[in-house]
Amino acid sequence: MRYPDGSGLTAEQRRRREEVRMRAADLLERAAEVPCVARQLGVSEKPVCQWRRTWRAV
Known part of the structure; x- marks a missing residue:
């Protein structure tokens, strides 16, 4: 299940994940x-x- 708010992570945790x-x-x-x-x-x-x-599909 996906969470609309970024999987329940804080903004900092989402930033780190994206890095x-x-x-x-x-x-x-x-x-x-x-x-x-x-x-x-x-x-x-x-x-x-x-x-x-995902990267290859782009």
């Missing part, structure tokens, strides 16, 4: 592998795979 997404897009653009991106950003591989799918 991580943009950093992931930058790394993926440089052909970095998903496990490496996840490790560098301190997230699991699942959101990196989701971000990559």
